[in-house]
Amino acid sequence: DIVMTQSPTSMSISVGDRVTMNCKASQNVGSNVDWYQQKTGQSPKLLIYKASNRYTGVPDRFTGSGSGTDFTFTISNMQAEDLAVYYCMQSNSYPYTFGAGTKLELK
Amino acid sequence: QVQLKESGPGLVQPSETLSLTCTVSGFSLTSYSVSWVRQPSGKGPEWMGRMWYDGDTAYNSALKSRLSISRDTSKNQVFLKMNSLQTDDTGTYYCTRDGATEVSWFAYWGQGTLVTVSS
Numbered sequence: 001d002i003v004m005t006q007s008p009t010s011m012s013i014s015v016g017d018r019v020t021m022n023c024k025a026s027q028n029v030g031s032n033v034d035w036y037q038q039k040t041g042q043s044p045k046l047l048i049y050k051a052s053n054r055y056t057g058v059p060d061r062f063t064g065s066g067s068g069t070d071f072t073f074t075i076s077n078m079q080a081e082d083l084a085v086y087y088c089m090q091s092n093s094y095p096y097t098f099g100a101g102t103k104l105e106l107k
Numbered sequence: 108q109v110q111l112k113e114s115g116p117g118l119v120q121p122s123e124t125l126s127l128t129c130t131v132s133g134f135s136l137t138s139y140s141v142s143w144v145r146q147p148s149g150k151g152p153e154w155m156g157r158m159w160y161d162g163d164t165a166y167n168s169a170l171k172s173r174l175s176i177s178r179d180t181s182k183n184q185v186f187l188k189m190n191s192l193q194t195d196d197t198g199t200y201y202c203t204r205d206g207a208t209e210v211s212w213f214a215y216w217g218q219g220t221l222v223t224v225s226s
Contacts, residue, residue: 001168001169032211034213036152043201043217044201046214049206055212055214087151091211091212094168095166095167096142096211097154098152098154099151100151101151
């Protein structure tokens with residue numbers, strides 16, 4: 001199975017910060033990485049698909065990049081409503097696998 | 108609008124079988140694929156398997172021997188059955204829908220149903 005390693009595990013941030021997190025695949029997954037946001041007590045929500053495509057209605061402060069094994073997710077201007085855990089997932093091959101998440105907390 | 112809703116028992120005895128139903132609305136199961144994803148409390152999600160729009164299925168190899176996914180298109184329902192449950196099967200179980208036909212990102216999620224495996 002492909003292992004998705006996310007870093008950092010958590011980040012202490014302030015409103016207005018630029019936030020960058022990473023996801024590394026244990027083997028080449030092309031551009032088949034998606035990013036999900038999960039707020040406490042809620043279902044995950046799709047933000048980015050195929051590495052860099054913003055899903056419908058997602059604010060443009062969220063961006064994704066990367067290919068192969070290294071992927072990056074950025075929030076350009078952190079808002080309070082962005083506090084959540086962010087997961088990457090590879091959908092290049094079965095079984096699809098998720099990272100363990102990066103949790104954003106207020107400083 | 109697109110909706111998915113999971114239902115099933117909240118408590119299952121160890122070694123018993125889990126049966127969950129995902130009831131969908133706003134789309135056809137013959138046009139979109141539905142996956143099951145589970146998540147232990149405080150951990151990352153785990154993809155369990157998928158019912159393709161054409162009726163084909165795919166399973167996580169780690170669960171394949173215990174897992175079965177089926178559907179009833181006339182009732183707009185997708186079913187999950189998993190046997191030999193253990194305590195580490197405890198978690199929230201979600202059904203999800205792909206963003207479009209033949210894509211693999213999960214654009215829609217149900218609210219999830221909490222399953223506790225305990226005697």
